[in-house]
Amino acid sequence: MAKPITSITIVGGGTAGWLAATFLRTKLARKIKVTLVESPNVPTVGVGEATVPNMPATLREMGLDDQEFFRRCNASIKMGVMFRNWNVDHKGDFISYMNPFITPPMIDGMEAGYFYHAYGAGKRDFIQSFCPLIDLLEAWKCPLSLGGKEDPMPKVGYAYHLDAVKFAGMLAEVGRERGVTHILDDVDDIELDERGHVAALQLRERGRHDVEFVIDCTGFQGFLLQKALGEPFESYADYLGNDRAMALQIPHQDPSKIPAATSSTALGAGWSWSVPLFNRVGTGYVFSSTHRTDDQARDEFMAHLGDKAPEGAEPRVIPMRVGRTRRAWVKNCVALGLSGGFIEPLESTAIHMIDMGLRWLLMYFPSQDFDEATQNRYNQIVDSMYNEVRDFICLHYQLGNRTDDPYWIDARTQLKIPDRLAENLELWKHRLPGPLDLPTSFLFTHTTFQAVLLGKRVYEMGYGDGAFSRPYAMNEKSWREFLRKSAAHTRATVAYKGAHRTILLAL
């Protein structure tokens, strides 16, 4: 019988490394030793501050105290991503829309999106037609409340914004308290055994460190899986054109008004993120070096920020390698985080992918024989997750309609469209995205796709011929009645909920 794993070594002390160490230390049997080796010289990427709704559950599962998390990581609540200026309407005015963490309801057995497509919702957009999130955002409120009389809003999913450096620091402290062995040293070299497995790490100060099972969390360097084991990197540059980012931290303009959502504002050659934490805002510009030099992008980004940026502030440039390793797990090495791959952070998916990778690792935990069948299945699942995220990000560009900069035209005409997405884009001219259109929905369901199409108002702007196939009789009266109730519910919810900042202070 194959021998069980007795020790795991994680290389890298960024979000991926410490999330892996603390998660595995919490979940695995005590007899499995967890060691984390972290370079004192190579900095972490230091960004990655918006999450998706799995995060609250992950923290709870790790037994982390909510209050401590909010206080230490200057965390805030995220209801979704607000997209600004990605599309224009018939008058040439910019359109804003939200991608929320909430599923639209069914009306008379049919998805709300079909009613919205057929009858609209007056001045309210698709998301506003059925939920109060945008109205809460505009009132600087969030879906949590201080309690008291009956809350009109049923529980909805939400995510967190968090300070990346403080979050890794908190995970490190908890991990060490729970028994993770922490080594501060550089891995200079890797020793392979006769099977090509990683046998040992050569540490600069401590010398040889034996390895049984190793997790590569070395960031964009990909020191183990790519450099030592030679696993090829499959670039997504043909699908996604952005390859650089610049990041800056700025103060809140008015600290009493903290938006409970991430925002993504389209600029000339990419988009600017804004992640509002409790004490400051993390912002940046993701752009294409084919369309802007660093200096041009910097000027454009600083002009976008205007007086929001402090005097003399200089953004930090981060080259982005977009794509993924062909396999995430090779022999006795698994890559998690940036070392395994990265897709531009438009939907804040990277930490989620680390989280999912860890959960699947527990599900497909190896023994010392590292059988191929287990690895293959893990790799297939990770592959599907990358495809899902890549396709969803590509959708935002393919359905953009800006023509004011060659960047936006190139994004639609020069980049490749993944096959399944191309097929779906034809299909969705005739019907809204449906559950069977997507090979997987680990994170993005068909209704998330619907929210993008309807949010961008693509049908009003001539996508498809508008003649949807609708097998069910639709009763406009039911929709009008639904809209009336929904608007009343939104008003009651906005009146009831507390200010986001007040809630954060009370947590």
Ligand code: FAD
């Ligand atoms: P890193 O933080 O780079 O850590 C690498 C670690 O490896 C460091 O500790 C380093 O010291 C160590 N190391 C490297 N080489 C060696 C060596 N030879 N020996 C020992 N140690 C070594 N994700 C989200 O989920 N949401 C977001 O909103 C988001 N925004 C992003 C914005 C940008 C512009 C970018 C670039 C990324 C963003 N991400 C986001 C991704 C997110 O930042 C990363 O997934 C996350 O921080 C994990 O990084 P990491 O731990 O893999 O790598």
